Amino acid sequence: MVTADKSVVVKALRDLGAYLQLNGENAFKVRAYDIAAERIAGLSEDLSALVEQQKLTSLPGIGESIAKKIEELVTTGKMTALDEIKARFPPKILELMTVPDLGPKKARALFDQLGVGSLDDLEKACRDQQVRGMKGFGQKTEEKLLNGLEIARRAASTGGRKKLADVLPQADALLEWIKKAPGVTRASLGGSVRRQKETVADVDIIAAAPDPQPVFAHFQKFPLIAELIGAGESKSSVRLKETDLQVDLRVLPDEDFASALHHFTGSKAHHIKLRGLALEKGLTISEWGVFRMKEGQNAAAKAGVAKHESAEAKLPIRDEADLYALLGMQFVPPELREDWGEIEAALAHTLPADLVTAKDIQGNVHSHTTWSDGVNSLEEMARAAKALGFTYFTVTEHSQTSGYAGGLTLERLKQQWDEIDRVNETVKGIRLLKGIESDILEDGRLDYPDSVLEQLDVVIGSIHQRYSQDEDQMTKRVLNAFDNPFLHIWGHPTGRLINKREPAPMRMDEILDKAAKKKITIEVNGCPDRMDLSPEHVRKALERGLKLSISTDAHSVNELSAHLPFALASARKGWARVQDVVNTRDVKGFLKAIRRD
Numbered sequence: 327m328v329t330a331d332k333s334v335v336v337k338a339l340r341d342l343g344a345y346l347q348l349n350g351e352n353a354f355k356v357r358a359y360d361i362a363a364e365r366i367a368g369l370s371e372d373l374s375a376l377v378e379q380q381k382l383t384s385l386p387g388i389g390e391s392i393a394k395k396i397e398e399l400v401t402t403g404k405m406t407a408l409d410e411i412k413a414r415f416p417p418k419i420l421e422l423m424t425v426p427d428l429g430p431k432k433a434r435a436l437f438d439q440l441g442v443g444s445l446d447d448l449e450k451a452c453r454d455q456q457v458r459g460m461k462g463f464g465q466k467t468e469e470k471l472l473n474g475l476e477i478a479r480r481a482a483s484t485g486g487r488k489k490l491a492d493v494l495p496q497a498d499a500l501l502e503w504i505k506k507a508p509g510v511t512r513a514s515l516g517g518s519v520r521r522q523k524e525t526v527a528d529v530d531i532i533a534a535a536p537d538p539q540p541v542f543a544h545f546q547k548f549p550l551i552a553e554l555i556g557a558g559e560s561k562s563s564v565r566l567k568e569t570d571l572q573v574d575l576r577v578l579p580d581e582d583f584a585s586a587l588h589h590f591t592g593s594k595a596h597h598i599k600l601r602g603l604a605l606e607k608g609l610t611i612s613e614w615g616v617f618r619m620k621e622g623q624n625a626a627a628k629a630g631v632a633k634h635e636s637a638e639a640k641l642p643i644r645d646e647a648d649l650y651a652l653l654g655m656q657f658v659p660p661e662l663r664e665d666w667g668e669i670e671a672a673l674a675h676t677l678p679a680d681l682v683t684a685k686d687i688q689g690n691v692h693s694h695t696t697w698s699d700g701v702n703s704l705e706e707m708a709r710a711a712k713a714l715g716f717t718y719f720t721v722t723e724h725s726q727t728s729g730y731a732g733g734l735t736l737e738r739l740k741q742q743w744d745e746i747d748r749v750n751e752t753v754k755g756i757r758l759l760k761g762i763e764s765d766i767l768e769d770g771r772l773d774y775p776d777s778v779l780e781q782l783d784v785v786i787g788s789i790h791q792r793y794s795q796d797e798d799q800m801t802k803r804v805l806n807a808f809d810n811p812f813l814h815i816w817g818h819p820t821g822r823l824i825n826k827r828e829p830a831p832m833r834m835d836e837i838l839d840k841a842a843k844k845k846i847t848i849e850v851n852g853c854p855d856r857m858d859l860s861p862e863h864v865r866k867a868l869e870r871g872l873k874l875s876i877s878t879d880a881h882s883v884n885e886l887s888a889h890l891p892f893a894l895a896s897a898r899k900g901w902a903r904v905q906d907v908v909n910t911r912d913v914k915g916f917l918k919a920i921r922r923d
Contacts, residue, residue: 332366332373332495332499333492333495333496333499333569334399334550334567335363335366335373335396335399335400336363336366336495337569338395338399338405338408339359339360339362339363339366339392339395339396340359340360340363341408341412341420342359342395342405342407342408342411343356343357343359343360343363344420344423344430345408345411345412345415345420346359346411347429347430348415348419348430348433348434348437349411349414349434350434358387358389358392359392361387361701361882362387362388362392362396364387364701364881364882364884364885365385365386365387365388365884366396373400374400377396377397377400377401380393380397382396382397386702386883387701395407395408415437415443416437416443416444416447417443418443418444418445419433419437419443419444421444421445421478422436422437422442422443422444422445422448424445424478424825424826425445425448425471425474425475425478426470426474426478426826426827428471428474432462432463435460435462436448436451436457436460439460440456440457440460445475445478445479448471448475449472449475452468452471452472452475453472455468457471470794478826487525487526487527487825488525488526488527488569488571488825489524489525489526489824489825489854489855490519490522490523490524490525490526490854490857490892490895491854491855491892492569492854493519493526493529493569493571494519496529496550496566496569496571497515497519497529497531497573498515499550500529500531500548500573501513501514501515501531503544503545503548504531504533504541504544504545504575505533506544507533507535507540507541507544507545508535508540508541508544509535509536509537509540509541510533510534510535510541510577511534511535511580511583512533512534512580512583513531513532513533513534514531514532514587515529515530515531516530516531516532516587516590516591516592517529517530517590517591517592518592520591520660521591521592521593521660521661521663521664521899522660522661522895522898522899524824524857524860524896525824525825527572528571528572528573528574529571529572529573529574530573530574530576530590530591531573531574531575531576532575532576532578532583532586532587532590533575533576533577533578533583534577534578534579534580534582534583535577535579535580536579536580538559538560538577538578541575541577542557542562542575542577545562545564545575546562546564548564550566550567551564551565551566551567552564552565552566552567552570553565555572560576560577560578561574561575561576561577562574562575562577563575576590576613578613581615581642581643582613582614582615584643584644584645584646584648584649585611585612585613585614585615585616585643585649586613586614587646588646588649589611589612589613590613591660591663592663593663593664593665595664595665596658596663596664596665596668596669597611598665599665599669600653600669603653603669603673604616604652604653607652607653609641609652609653611649615640615641615643616640616641616643616649616652617639617640617641618639618641650672653673654673655669655672655673655675656671656672656675656677656679657672658672658677659681659898661681661895661898661899662677662898662899662901664899666865678901678903680903680904680905681898681901681902681903681904682876682894682897682898682902682903682904682906682907682910683894683904684890684891684894686904686907686910687716687876687890687894687907687909687910688716688717688718688909688910688911688912688913688916689716689717689718689719689720689909689913689916690711690714690716690718690719690720690878690880690886690909691720691722691784691815691849691875691876691877691878691908691909692720692722692763692786692815692817692849692851692875692877692878692879692880693707693711693719693720693721693722693878693879693880693881693886694722694723694724694763694879694880694881695707695721695723697723697732697734697738697742697745698723698724698728698731698732698733698734699724699731699732699881700723700880700881700882701881701882701883702882702883704721704742704745704746704749704758705749705752705753706883707719707880707883707886708749708753708756708758709753710883710886711756711886712753712755712756714886714887716756716886717755717756717757717912717913718756718757718758718759718912718913718916719756719757719758719759720758720759720761720783720784721742721746721758721759721760721761722761722762722763722784722786723739723742723762723763724763724765724790725762725763725764725765725772725773725774726739726765726773726774727765727767727773727790727791728765728790728791731790733765734762736774736778739762739774739778742760743760746758746760757913759783759784759913759917760781760782760783760784761782761783761784761785761786762774762779762782762784762785762786763786763787763788763817764779764785764786764787764788764813765787765788765789765790765791766787766788766789766803766804766807767803768792768795768799768803769803769806770802770803770804770805770806770807770809771806771807771810772785772787772807772810772812772813776810776811776812779810779812779813780812782812783917784814784815784920785812785813785814785815786814786815786816786817786849787807787810787813787815787816787817788816788817788818789803789804789821789830793821793827793830795830795831796831797831797832797833800830800831800832801832801833801836801837804816804819804832804837805836805837805840808837808840808841808844808846809844811922813846814846814847814920814921814922815846815847815848815849815875815877815920816841816846816847816848816849817849817851817877817879818849818851818853818856818858818879819837819848819849819858819859819863820832820834820858820859820860820863821858822856822858822860823855823856824854824855824856824857826855829858829860834863834866835866838863838866838867838870838872839870841867841870841872842870842871842872844922845922846872846922847872847873847874847875847908847919847920848867848872848873848874848875849874849875849877850864850874850875850876850877850893850896850897850900850902851877851879851893852876852877852878852879852889852890852891852892852893852894852896853878853879853885853889853892854888854889854892856879857892857893857895857896858896859896859900860896860900861896861899861900862900863900864896864897864899864900864901864902865900865901867900868900868901868902868906873906873907873908873919873920874897874902874906874907874908875907875908875909875920876890876893876894876897876907876909876910877893878890878893908920
């Protein structure tokens, strides 16, 4: 019997890795669990089948020991090794590692010396000024930890909001489960998941079926349900194991599916404005359909007293496009429904009809291999990128300042060039471009000399350290970096980590103005922890005519495909079109687009 799905296994492996760090295990052992988690997260095969056939060790990076732990969890719902190591620590100790700048070594020191085992314990220790007396901490560290506590708590108290990437696997699994329910003719995710918001509070699923009850009975047999919250005639709500995620399933007749899907996709602001437009046309819109009002009912409707039973006719709505067409509008893609001007544009028929999609992306931009902190070799990454349909692949390892991430010294960078040449000869059908992700230092310099940077095809400039600079310092740092003529792409621009680290303080309008002047390409980073730029900043960049790079920031073969949808989500929510994105071009067009002359 399968009692744990992919997302549960991934979380368990990552938690075990975190506990092993707290326990002082060596980095290689810890990394093994991180790699295994990445493998399982990106798995396209059925996990239960691999377990049943005992084929987990056929996956790169998963050895016999880790495979046995996964098998135990999938078949019994428990992982003994995780349970045993968790028993050595307070139940909330992993909370400490959500605090910025508080790694496992410091967390363990706080636990050993002060008994700190939760965010509340840490706050008390800091306010009692106990932390500053510990070796390697000090008063400034204590103050930073107090500031970091606010960020960690804000992330934890966002109404239970979770990263989109953490929710999607279970949401997709549930959707496929519902599609197999008796009588279901069609089904879709709704809510903020469908709108591709960066964080999600719960999951909405809308299904069409003649009788809801058999669908609800099937729904409630989903293996990962922890409890039934409530059930009615057309709605059933459950809470899932491990993630504590609430899922609301609504089942309606097929004729109401499109209007219900539209209603429960949201956003609220988008709907409020649409309902006002509908009233002007003598229509009412709700989850139950679109109705034409009787003569004289319009004023009552505006006063909020119109009822569907007083309407003259229910209009047929087969899909969401029909609904928008009734209002004289272009279809508005779900990602754009935030009342950010999309309604006005759709009424004027000026909404971008060519938003960038996965099929438009010709080259993978921003990637790491085993030369720095990646999981797979250069050739493995190249072959995987080719299999995904990419025609070029940028090799952009971490640079020498990022020693913690295996950053390349000048000597190793030049050694890698030889391997790039070899792989280009060996793997036909894809071209590897020589590049680097160069650290932007505190004063805005890049950490390689211009004589080296000018030899590279692609230079991404990113900030990885010293996020404690104030707004003025950070702004000047980026502005100075743009003066380097060999910088092509500004990488993960704001440095945010969703629910973990706030965007760096900087005057973004001023920075984007200079980026436009200097013809810098702006990265939209698809790492699920980053999704950086935000859609709001994508819009600002495009308003200035800036070009975007849809980047995966892939550190493994799996991430080449797994990260791309998140970069696309941010870009599409920011209204990015095919022509706005440099890597929708072929390799010659890409290199021409990022050149600054």
